[in-house]
Amino acid sequence: xxxxxxxxxxxxxxxxxxxxxxxxxxxxxxxxxxxxxxxxxxxxxxxxxxxxxxxxxxxxxxxxxxxxxxxxxxxxxxxxxxxxxxxxxxxxxxxxxxxxxxxxxxxxxxxxxxxxxxxxxxxxxxxxxxxxxxxxxxxxxx
Amino acid sequence: xxxxxxxxxxxxxxxxxxxxxxxxxxxxxxxxxxxxxxxxxxxxxxxxxxxxxxxxxxxxxxxxxxxxxxxxxxxxxxxxxxxxxxxxxxxxxxxxxxxxxxxxxxxxxxxxxxxxxxxxxxxxxxxxxxxxxxxxxxxxxx
DNA sequence: ATATAAATTATAATTATTCTAAACTGTTGA
DNA sequence: TCAACAGTTTAGAATAATTATAATTTATAT
Ligand SMILES: [Mn+2]
Ligand SMILES: [Mn+2]
Ligand SMILES: [Zn+2]
Ligand SMILES: [Zn+2]
Numbered sequence: 182x183x184x185x186x187x188x189x190x191x192x193x194x195x196x197x198x199x200x201x202x203x204x205x206x207x208x209x210x211x212x213x214x215x216x217x218x219x220x221x222x223x224x225x226x227x228x229x230x231x232x233x234x235x236x237x238x239x240x241x242x243x244x245x246x247x248x249x250x251x252x253x254x255x256x257x258x259x260x261x262x263x264x265x266x267x268x269x270x271x272x273x274x275x276x277x278x279x280x281x282x283x284x285x286x287x288x289x290x291x292x293x294x295x296x297x298x299x300x301x302x303x304x305x306x307x308x309x310x311x312x313x314x315x316x317x318x319x320x321x322x323x
Numbered sequence: 324x325x326x327x328x329x330x331x332x333x334x335x336x337x338x339x340x341x342x343x344x345x346x347x348x349x350x351x352x353x354x355x356x357x358x359x360x361x362x363x364x365x366x367x368x369x370x371x372x373x374x375x376x377x378x379x380x381x382x383x384x385x386x387x388x389x390x391x392x393x394x395x396x397x398x399x400x401x402x403x404x405x406x407x408x409x410x411x412x413x414x415x416x417x418x419x420x421x422x423x424x425x426x427x428x429x430x431x432x433x434x435x436x437x438x439x440x441x442x443x444x445x446x447x448x449x450x451x452x453x454x455x456x457x458x459x460x461x462x463x464x465x
Numbered sequence: 466a467t468a469t470a471a472a473t474t475a476t477a478a479t480t481a482t483t484c485t486a487a488a489c490t491g492t493t494g495a
Numbered sequence: 496t497c498a499a500c501a502g503t504t505t506a507g508a509a510t511a512a513t514t515a516t517a518a519t520t521t522a523t524a525t
Contacts, residue, residue, distance in 0.1 A: 198491055198502060221481080237505045242482070258402035258454060262513070263481060276443055285443065294436040297455060301418055301427065304457035311453050312400060313439060315446035340471065340522055363512080379474045384513070386472095404482070405512060466525100473520070484509065491502075 182212055195251045202236045206244050210254070216269040218257070218284035221245060224266075257284060258310065274311035287313070324354055337393045344378045348386050352396070358411040360399070360426035363387060366408075399426060400452065416453035429455070 188207040189199040197203065209227050210217060219227070225241050245266060248254045257265040259277055265284055274287040274295075292311055300306055330349040331341040339345065351369050352359060361369070367383050387408060390396045399407040401419055407426055416429040416437075434453055442448055 200490075200503065202504070239483085239506080240504055243503080256402055258400045260398055260400035260406070262404070262406075264402070276446075278443065278446065279449065280446075288441070291439060291441045293438040293440055295453075296435040297433060298435055299430070299433045300455075301420065301457050303460055304418075304420065304422075305460045307421065307456045307458055309453065309455050311437075311451065313442075313451050314449045315443050316449055318445055318447045342472065342521075344473070381475080381514090382473055468525085469523090471520100471522075474518085476516085478515065479513080481512085482510080485505105485507090487505085489502105489504070491500105493498100493500085495496100495498090 183207075191253075197247060197251070202240050203244055203247075205232060205236065206241070206248075210248075210268055213268070216267065216286055218265055218267050218275075218286075220263050220265055222263070258312065259284070260314075272309075274313070276313045276315050279314055279316040287311070325349075333395075339389060339393070344382050345386055345389075347374060347378065348383070348390075352390075352410055355410070358409065358428055360407055360409050360417075360428075362405050362407055364405070400454065401426070402456075414451075416455070418455045418457055421456055421458040429453070 185204060185208075188204050188211070192199040192203060192207070205228065206224070209224065209231065221238075221241055224245065225236075225238060228236055228241070245254060249256055249266065252270060253268075255267040255270050257267050257275060259265050261282075267284070269286060273289075274292055276285040276287060277283070278285065291313075295309070295311065297306065297309060327346060327350075330346050330353070334341040334345060334349070347370065348366070351366065351373065363380075363383055366387065367378075367380060370378055370383070387396060391398055391408065394412060395410075397409040397412050399409050399417060401407050403424070409426070411428060415431075416434055418427040418429060419425070420427065433455075437451070437453065439448065439451060
């Protein structure tokens with residue numbers, strides 16, 4: 182559990198003013214035991230459940246993008262029409278459960294030896310992401 | 324170069340009526356030397372350039388989804404607000420050039436030994452996709 | 466040919482996201 | 496301390512991709 186003053190320092194040190202909206206969003210995002218994978222909608226719902234005054238949706242978007250640009254969040258590519266964000270900013274890969282639309286971190290030992298041996302000439306690699314889509318193993322009942 | 328009658332057979336054999344719209348779209352998609360990576364907008368533009376009568380955008384969407392469901396196209400996950408489709412339906416991976424927003428197939432020898440060693444209990448793996456985001460190697464001129 | 470189901474189409478609706486511009490707030494330094 | 500200024504929040508409008516609707520047209524089987 183991080184203290185409020187730690188969030189204030191973190192925000193200030195990256196040139197972001199510690200507003201009450203940003204501090205609340207920090208609390209929701211970063212005062213957790215486990216990685217949080219979320220859509221903007223997940224986050225907005227989570228905030229409104231915990232708060233009496235509301236934070237505008239525009240501010241949620243603004244803040245998430247600011248945090249992403251500062252490197253406090255990652256954005257994850259899913260074949261869907263909405264963006265997912267991730268509080269785990271280390272290099273790691275994901276399962277995506279197509280039944281529940283849930284992102285799940287891969288442990289280190291899931292993917293063996295991922296090694297990119299070639300690249301496009303004149304380009305640098307910005308990221309390498311593996312997405313493993315999974316779904317229920319049940320037979321279709323036709 | 325596939326013949327029109329081959330497209331007709333292919334469509335019929337998958338329970339799709341060979342309409343003139345679908346045949347034109349087949350021609351645009353599948354009469355190519357190389358893999359075609361496209362957005363709906365790319366495809367619609369490509370069609371209208373080659374055609375005097377126009378095909379409705381709704382039909383382009385309908386047809387692309389029908390072809391995807393029949394396994395003639397793959398949909399690729401990019402961190403963007405639009406979907407990409409791929410005429411290469413083999414298992415393969417991609418570079419994504421963030422300068423040009425272009426998808427590029429990885430050759431077999433780009434990724435070594437991709438091996439998924441664990442899975443979520445009770446789920447089956449539907450797909451494994453690697454996306455390598457690249458961009459220009461130039462220094463930022465500040 | 467006719468009946469029927471499938472497909473096409475224009476257009477409206479939906480949804481995620483971004484933009485706008487006015488009001489508000491945090492910070493700085495006189 | 497407090498005015499000035501830049502940074503932030505906000506409601507609401509705009510945008511853009513996609514999906515839904517429902518009327519018309521077309522393909523196919525009998
Ligand atoms: Mn989609
Ligand atoms: Mn969208
Ligand atoms: Zn993650
Ligand atoms: Zn491809």
